[in-house]
Amino acid sequence: MMNHDTQFCIVGLGLLGGSYAQGLKQKGFKVSAVDINENSIEYALKMKWIDEGSTSLECLKKADCVILGLYPTLVVDWIKENQCLIKSNAIITDVTGIKREIVPAIQSILRSDLEFIASHPMAGREVSGVEFSTPSIFKPANFIITPTESNTDRAIEFVTELAQLLEFRRVTTLTIQEHDEMVAFLSQLTHVIAVSLMNTNDNTHLVEYTGDSFRDLTRIAKINENLWSELFIMNKDMLLKEIDDFSKELQNFRDTLEKEDVERMKQLFIQSTMRRKQFDK
């Protein structure tokens, strides 16, 4: 299991990769990093967030744990091309926000002396890049582990320990199916709504009348277009279903308003109030 000689290698030194690196360094672990962008490596070295780093893949050879901080569409191909360099018995994990499209694909091609245990740190910021990384984003966040039948208890315990030492608020386990359903509703649909609301009409002339409700509801309309277009398309079936269910409910509300069915409208408000109260902290 994990001990103070355990060496980590971060692959892809962006917002999340950089935050993992800092969190692990602070706990006294050896951390290396690889990235195609030399500036990111240099920045992290200068900040002493990593012990070593390079645009080549040399560091992989001594890592006991490889953390893939890559864009979703790159993860499977990266494993295909580079697993030959990874040390025997290493544990590989990721940060990807969708699971069905990548976990079985990786596990079916992985060398038998390696193990891929998928995880999703549900943390982020409205900005991207290693220079914005900070392990403080983990404190209020959930860490989801999505084991499959290919995974061993050893690997599950390893990433659980990883999440705990990075000080995530909560660590939970879901199947890859449950995970993708959960993010389709809680995360992806809410982003679609915020983006669509901002795109409905150009209402920027209303900015001086805007209160906190509108700001809260649309904050996530500031979105990394490269990352989220990949996440949405890789979870398309489930996200389309959520959009359709929501559209139907919106249409139901619209018809209730058009008919001026006050009693039905009040019932809808009472139901939403009751349900939302359960989400209060």
Added chain:
Amino acid sequence: MMNHDTQFCIVGLGLLGGSYAQGLKQKGFKVSAVDINENSIEYALKMKWIDEGSTSLECLKKADCVILGLYPTLVVDWIKENQCLIKSNAIITDVTGIKREIVPAIQSILRSDLEFIASHPMAGREVSGVEFSTPSIFKPANFIITPTESNTDRAIEFVTELAQLLEFRRVTTLTIQEHDEMVAFLSQLTHVIAVSLMNTNDNTHLVEYTGDSFRDLTRIAKINENLWSELFIMNKDMLLKEIDDFSKELQNFRDTLEKEDVERMKQLFIQSTMRRKQFDK
């Protein structure tokens, strides 16, 4: 104009009425209140938020300014029935969240020695009732004045001064048409979205995975069903248009996702990001 002998009478001592009362008392003014609920009056008297109060309308006779803190559907009838009791030259204002349905109706029946100048304090809480009232809700809020051709500079200046002494963040002026359009988009549509999202499916089992984005987006799904059903129906034409425009944009996003039109999806994200940045404080 306003001076320290100016007497205020609050009609309807709820969350807003109680907050006005406290704010005015703190600035040294005489404040009375009328309400059909004796408990609300007693509570406010006990808390010393008002100097006098009653379920009868006696207090009206000496008030220089009457503030209507009533539900939207009650405002016009209240004026019809009770304007006979108001002191000559008094200024009447309100707190109503929609304007087209009430302002011309009141101004067309009002005694010629009275003046109704409509205003909308865009402040609130997720709870209602005088016991939750506090003038601190005004500090981050906008105060909108909606004068018509019937209004005098004297009345507009009076409510401007009122808003300033209650320490609203900003005081602005809109036509009743502009006001109702603005609230349809910024306030009413966002409430419809939050309510519909909570009502889409019962996802309360997902509560432990919920992050701040979802909580922020759905906070306003906790809603006073009596107040908001009135506000929505009295602004029905404009709100239906906003719901339809938003639905069309949501459908546009859905189709973009279904077709996997990545370039178009990225453009939508870039547009929403740019627009939302203008709403940052």
